Amino acid sequence: MKIVNPAKAGSLESNDIFIMVFPNEKGIEIELESIVIKQFGKKIRKVIEDTLKELEVENVKVIAKDRGALDYTIKARVETAIRRAM
Amino acid sequence: MEYRFLMDFERQMADEFLKSIGLELENDVDETLCCFENGQMIGTCSYSKNVIKCFGIKEEYRGEGIASSLITKIQNRMFDKGIYEYFVFTLDKNVQIFKSLGFKEVAQADSVVLLEGGIADINKYLNNMLKQSGVDQTKNRAALVVNCNPFTLGHLYLIERAAMENEEVIVFVVEEDRSAFPTDIRYSLVKKGCSHLKNVVVIKGGRYIISSNTFPSYFLRKKDEKLNVYTKLDATIFGKYIAKVFNINKRYVGTEPYCDVTNEYNKAMLSVLPSYNIEVCLVERLTKDGRPVSASIVRKLLKEGKIDEVKNLVPITTFEFLNTDEGKRIIENIKRRDLPH
Known part of the structure; x- marks a missing residue:
């Protein structure tokens, strides 16, 4: 899938994650902010990367602001943002 | 509870609502969002370009x-309009609301906070500015922040003083589009006018050098508080971030005994910058025929059609520009407008 426009999904409410995606030339870049970055930063990043791989996205800049979202929420928000960006 | 954006003719309602809680709706607002309960307005929030304001x-x-x-x-609305960066000026008592929504505090002056x-x-923005400027970060330098509407001999005098007294100088040209001379022109005139000074770099100020237009004042009780607070906030951001990234240890400002705004600025610089180890150098402005050479005098003369008198007050590079088609168009604009800037 190719990212054409900036798009977003999610919100900044507790337990959610706010995802913004932008077209990119330099592969996959993820900027993550999280209230539990020290405990789960790596895991959150992996969920985002795996979701992007499943959607066959190779070039995208992802800005993620996490407020304690669980895996399925992260996956859903990333997928929604990507689909909106096509 | 119903949320909706107001139509232009409904703005008055929002202004009245804000006034009832001690605030007001500013004139440059692009859109206003309101919350209604049983047909009555109970909350509102607006934005102007990328600044969220008039929120109550x-x-x-x-x-x-x-x-x-x-x-x-x-x-969300701003995002749909292609705005991805959001700024808020608010009183410190409201900071938590914004922080809990992912905003980060940039700086505070008195009780006003920028998020x-x-x-x-x-930090990213300034580091990008630094890279683009090509400046050597390992060296110290003196700085000036100027508007230059247009670039005059008065500005040049100040910059030349800094260039003489320091190994390196950086000049930031304030970006704001309310001036008679547009940002790109102002910037280019400063650059051309300083091209003979080998140790001076001129760059556009970027968005963290706040112009008074960006700074909203709707939450300040006394209108004359606005200038005092905004200049302090501007000075704080300069000291805390810009000076660090660009390795600035001195800031040059020109005195002008008759201008309240300049005085307020200088006062703010003097009270804030030393705590960030930045020396403030006050330089007496260049005078000709007993008057300080200022851009406002130049604009006044242009408005009165006295372009020959302008020749003595500006460098040749600025004067040459005024005689181009584009320069003439700007002069016509000045004649027709009735604005102080």
């Missing part, structure tokens, strides 16, 4: 998550 909720409805809804919805959200990141 009726006392008895606070603490119910309406603020979060208003701010989230307005950011940023979305993809805004002051």
Whole structure:
């Protein structure tokens, strides 16, 4: 899938994650902010990367602001943002 | 509870609502979002370009998550319009609301705080500015922040003083589009006018050098407080971030005994910058025929059609520009407008 426009999904409410995606030339870049970055930063990043791989996205800049979202929420928000960006 | 954006003719309603809680709706607002309960307005939030402002909720409805809804919805609207960086100026008592919505505090002066959200990141932005300027970060330098509407001999005098007294100088040209001379022109005239000074770099100031137009004052009780607070906030951001990134240890400012705004600025610089180890150098402005050479005098003369008198007050590079088609168009504009800037 190719990212054409900036798009977003999610919100900044507790337990959610706010995802913004932008077209990119330099592969996959993820900027993550999280209230539990020290405990789960790596895991959150992996969920985002795996979701992007499943959607066959190779070039995208992802800005993620996490407020304690669980895996399925992260996956859903990333997928929604990507689909909106096509 | 119903949320909707107001039509232009409904703005008055929002202004009245804000006035009832001690605030007001500013004139440059692009869109206003309101929350209604039983047909009555109980909360509102607006934005102007990338600044969220004019935000207030009726006392008895606070603490119910309406603020979060208003701010989230307005950011969504701004995103749909292609705005991905969000700025808020607010009183310190409201900082928590914005922080809980992912905003980060940039700086505080008195009780006013600037926060940023979305993809805004002051450190990244300034580091990018630094890279683009090509400046050597390992050296110290003196700085000037100028508007130059247009670039005059008065400005040049100040910059030449700094260039003589320091190994390196950087000049930031304030970016704002309310001046008679547009930002690109002002910048280019400063650059051309300083091209003979080998140790001077001229760059556009970027968005963290706040012009008074960007700074909203709707939450300040006394209107004359605005200038005092905004200049202090501007000075704080300069000292805390810009000076660090660009390795600035001195800031040059020109005195002008008759201008309140300049005096307020200088006062703010003097009270804030030394705590960031930046020396403030006050330089007496260049005078000709007993008057300080200022851009406002130049604009006044242009408005009166006295372009020959302008020749003595500006460098040849500026004068040459005034005689080009574009320069003439700007002069015509000045003649027709009735604005102080």
